[in-house]
Amino acid sequence: MKQASIQLTHISKKINGTVQLTGSKSESNRALIIQALSQGRVSIENLSEAADTVTLEKALQQAQAAVSNTATQTNTATSDQQDNATPVWNTIDIGPAGTAMRFLTSYLNLVPANFILTGSERMQQRPIGILVDALKTLGAAIQYEDKNGYPPLKIEGGFLQGQNNIPIQGNISSQYISSLLLVASSLEKGLTLTIAGELTSKPYVSMTLAMLNEVGIASSWSGDEITIAPQVPSKSTLFVEPDWSAASYWYAIVALSDNGHIVLPGLKRHSLQGDMAIVDIMQHFGVASSFQEDGLHLTRVDAATDKKEFDFKECPDLAQTVVVVAAARKQDITLTGLETLKIKETNRIAALQNEIGKFGAKLIEENQVYYLKTADVYAPESISIQTYEDHRMAMAFAPLALCFQSITIEEPQVVEKSYPDFWKHLQSQGFKIN
Numbered sequence: 514m515k516q517a518s519i520q521l522t523h524i525s526k527k528i529n530g531t532v533q534l535t536g537s538k539s540e541s542n543r544a545l546i547i548q549a550l551s552q553g554r555v556s557i558e559n560l561s562e563a564a565d566t567v568t569l570e571k572a573l574q575q576a577q578a579a580v581s582n583t584a585t586q587t588n589t590a591t592s593d594q595q596d597n598a599t600p601v602w603n604t605i606d607i608g609p610a611g612t613a614m615r616f617l618t619s620y621l622n623l624v625p626a627n628f629i630l631t632g633s634e635r636m637q638q639r640p641i642g643i644l645v646d647a648l649k650t651l652g653a654a655i656q657y658e659d660k661n662g663y664p665p666l667k668i669e670g671g672f673l674q675g676q677n678n679i680p681i682q683g684n685i686s687s688q689y690i691s692s693l694l695l696v697a698s699s700l701e702k703g704l705t706l707t708i709a710g711e712l713t714s715k716p717y718v719s720m721t722l723a724m725l726n727e728v729g730i731a732s733s734w735s736g737d738e739i740t741i742a743p744q745v746p747s748k749s750t751l752f753v754e755p756d757w758s759a760a761s762y763w764y765a766i767v768a769l770s771d772n773g774h775i776v777l778p779g780l781k782r783h784s785l786q787g788d789m790a791i792v793d794i795m796q797h798f799g800v801a802s803s804f805q806e807d808g809l810h811l812t813r814v815d816a817a818t819d820k821k822e823f824d825f826k827e828c829p830d831l832a833q834t835v836v837v838v839a840a841a842r843k844q845d846i847t848l849t850g851l852e853t854l855k856i857k858e859t860n861r862i863a864a865l866q867n868e869i870g871k872f873g874a875k876l877i878e879e880n881q882v883y884y885l886k887t888a889d890v891y892a893p894e895s896i897s898i899q900t901y902e903d904h905r906m907a908m909a910f911a912p913l914a915l916c917f918q919s920i921t922i923e924e925p926q927v928v929e930k931s932y933p934d935f936w937k938h939l940q941s942q943g944f945k946i947n
């Protein structure tokens with residue numbers, strides 16, 4: 514939806530239907546790296562339609578093409594030409610895709626060609642130094658094109674491993690750790706990571722190891738130490754489950770509806786995705802979940818609850834959804850585990866504070882604890898929500914159309930990053946889009 518803004522309304526406030534969500538972006542992006550390193554042994558089913566996944570898929574094809582080009586140039590050059598040749602740099606631009614950036618930063622070191630790995634303006638402000646330092650300790654040749662610690666990166670692929678036992682800081686992004694674990698079994702000496710400090714977004718690391726295990730790559734995780742020996746994957750298929758982060762917006766919609774009921778096919782009680790934490794969280798905001806043969810059923814209920822404290826360290830991508838629902842329902846809550854939100858697609862704390870302020874809610878920080886205050890919440894006739902190039906801002910605020918007469922969402926195309934059919938699915942459930 515390439516419009517500057519859209520206006521959303523929902524007259525009846527009744528929701529009742531089935532929505533088929535696309536595959537998990539996180540699982541898909543891991544599956545693509547695992548497949549790329551599998552020498553044709555691994556296939557994937559139900560790959561996500563997320564733009565971040567499409568971007569990673571294209572980047573991996575580009576990397577393979579770069580290898581063929583480098584080989585052709587080397588084969589046709591005389592030995593004098595080879596000695597004097599200036600290296601060819603292949604530029605890969607992954608736009609705003611964080612996991613693509615982090616996963617490729619390790620993967621491209623294994624590819625015998627030279628790469629400039631870059632991304633959107635925001636991506637160039639998202640830190641990557643911890644991962645680059647770890648890879649350099651392993652023996653990788655990586656330089657910063659511009660600012661130390663940030664993309665773009667110059668990567669000379671074709672890897673000679675030095676050490677195989679390295680420490681890595683865990684509290685900034687788990688994606689650095691997943692990135693290293695995804696390539697670990699392809700390293701000559703394998704890899705042992707010792708996680709220093711508190712690990713953020715832990716379920717994403719478990720997801721990485723579980724998916725490696727699905728293709729026959731064993732690992733051990735004891736205390737702070739994760740080890741993966743050199744191994745080859747077995748012939749296998751990775752099935753990508755629908756995206757639980759995307760499901761969270763349907764929880765929000767049911768929570769703010771009158772008697773809403775939604776079926777989400779394909780979501781399982783046992784998921785690799787930590788964002789299934791939304792099942793428990795939303796019990797406290799009027800949504801009951803039931804796993805049935807045809808999928809997950811969400812039903813609006815009036816259950817009373819006095820739970821007020823919610824921690825998002827293991828599920829940071831749910832924070833925006835929950836803040837907006839709690840604000841709209843006038844439930845004051847306390848939130849912790851939001852430290853990494855400032856370095857995601859946008860500074861999500863500032864973005865949330867600005868936008869919930871437009872209907873009277875406040876998010877106040879004291880020593881890394883966030884207090885949502887809803888006493889002054891009111892229903893404006895219309896409000897316009899800025900999305901800050903963040904898909905989750907658009908999707909978290911859209912359900913407010915069930916509370917206000919109308920809501921405008923600016924730059925609605927941002928949803929493509931993880932859930933391209935979001936607006937189409939909203940229309941299928943009675944939302945009017947102008």
Ligand SMILES: O=C(O)C1=C[C@@H](OP(=O)(O)O)[C@@H](O)[C@H](O)C1
Binds near residue numbers: 539612686691714830
């Ligand atoms: O590994 C992954 O697929 C992800 C890990 C999380 O990032 P951090 O580890 O940076 O919190 C999450 O926010 C992101 O959307 C996806």
Ligand SMILES: C=C(OP(=O)(O)O)C(=O)O
Binds near residue numbers: 857905
């Ligand atoms: C943080 C996110 O993505 P990434 O870090 O992969 O850009 C997200 O999808 O909310």
